Amino acid sequence: MRIPIAFAVVLAAGSVAAQPAEKRVFYLPRPAQPAPWQAPMKPLVRLADLQAKHFGEPNWTEVVIADRNSFVEVIQAMPGSKVRRHLHPDSPHWWVVQKGRIRFEIEYPEGKFQTIEARKGSYVYAAERHLHSLEVIGTEPAIRMDVTLRDASPVYESPLEGYPKGGAIEFLPVTLDTGLNPLDVPSPGGKPDRIHVNIEDLEAAHKGQASWSEPSMRKNRVRGNFIYGYAKSNPNRPGDRGHLHADFAEFWTVLRGKLRWDIEGAPGGPFIAEEGDIVYAPPMHFHHIEFVGDGGSCRLTSSTYPSANHFYDPPH
Numbered sequence: 001m002r003i004p005i006a007f008a009v010v011l012a013a014g015s016v017a018a019q020p021a022e023k024r025v026f027y028l029p030r031p032a033q034p035a036p037w038q039a040p041m042k043p044l045v046r047l048a049d050l051q052a053k054h055f056g057e058p059n060w061t062e063v064v065i066a067d068r069n070s071f072v073e074v075i076q077a078m079p080g081s082k083v084r085r086h087l088h089p090d091s092p093h094w095w096v097v098q099k100g101r102i103r104f105e106i107e108y109p110e111g112k113f114q115t116i117e118a119r120k121g122s123y124v125y126a127a128e129r130h131l132h133s134l135e136v137i138g139t140e141p142a143i144r145m146d147v148t149l150r151d152a153s154p155v156y157e158s159p160l161e162g163y164p165k166g167g168a169i170e171f172l173p174v175t176l177d178t179g180l181n182p183l184d185v186p187s188p189g190g191k192p193d194r195i196h197v198n199i200e201d202l203e204a205a206h207k208g209q210a211s212w213s214e215p216s217m218r219k220n221r222v223r224g225n226f227i228y229g230y231a232k233s234n235p236n237r238p239g240d241r242g243h244l245h246a247d248f249a250e251f252w253t254v255l256r257g258k259l260r261w262d263i264e265g266a267p268g269g270p271f272i273a274e275e276g277d278i279v280y281a282p283p284m285h286f287h288h289i290e291f292v293g294d295g296g297s298c299r300l301t302s303s304t305y306p307s308a309n310h311f312y313d314p315p316h
Helices: 005-018 047-053 199-205
Strands: 060-066 070-077 082-087 093-099 101-107 113-119 122-126 132-137 142-149 196-198 212-219 222-229 250-256 258-263 271-274 278-281 287-292 297-303
Touching (some): 047 070, 060 278, 093 101, 093 113, 093 250, 101 122, 113 122, 113 196, 122 212, 196 199, 199 222, 199 250, 258 278, 258 297, 287 297
Antiparallel strands (some): 060 070, 082 132, 093 142, 101 113, 101 132, 122 196, 212 222, 222 297, 250 278, 250 297, 258 287
C-alpha cells in the first residue's frame, strides 16, 4: 500500500521522537586554522562603541551581521520615527530593544493586530507572512537590534512614496500566501507563539532560581534561547572548549549583566561583553561562555536552525 506523503511524514516524525537521543563519536573535517571573521562581522560589537561612532547623529544604522544566513542591524531612531506595515514572505523578523521605547503592531494568525509597547530589554517577534510595523515613542531616541534572514524581501500594503515611475525600483502588485506557514515548527504543546517578553518579566517568572534557560523561539529558520545565571553557576571544567557548529554561525546579545566569551581564533579574546553588546562566532569555531560579576547575567542566543546540532570534544 502506498502511504500518502503527508501521513508518511507524520509517521516518520513520530518514530524519530520516540527514539532516545544518542551521542556518538564522529570525525569532522575542518581547516586546521578556522577561517577568520569576514566583514562586517566581528567577535564583539560593543553598543557603547556604536553610540560613540555615531555621536551627534539623530538617526543611524549599522550592519553588524551579514553572513549566509542572517542579517542584523543596530538602528537608532528618534521619537516619531516609523516603519510602515510590511511582511516578509519567507523570513521571521525579530528585535531586541536596547534603549528607549518602541510601539510595535504585529498581526496575529487570524488577521487581528496586537499592539506592544516594548522597552529596554524587550524581545519582540513577528512571524513570516505576518504584517508588522513599529514607531519610536517617548522622549528619547530608541536603539534596536533588528534581525531577519539574509536577503529577506519586505512586501508592503501599498507602494512607498518617493519612488518615481520608470525608476530603478518598481512596486509590483503580487498575490501571496499569508497567515501561518502550514509546514512551520509548531510551538510545544500547541501553545501560541510568544511574540513579546522583557527580561524583567523573565526574571520575575524565575525568581529564586540561580540559573535557568527557556526558548525565545523555535521555527523553521530561527532558534533562540534566554540563558540566565550567576558566576557560581559556571561548571568547573578545566580545558572545556565548549562546542562549535559546522554549518552556521551563532550570535548573542547580552540582556543583563556581563558574560565572558572564549571563541576560538577571536582576536583580542577572551573578552567580556555587557548589556547591549553583540557577540558572533562563525561556523567551525569552538566557543565557551561563562557568567561573570556579582549579579545575574542573561544572554539571548540566536541561530537559524531550530534543531541545531552541537559539536563537542569527545569525553576523555
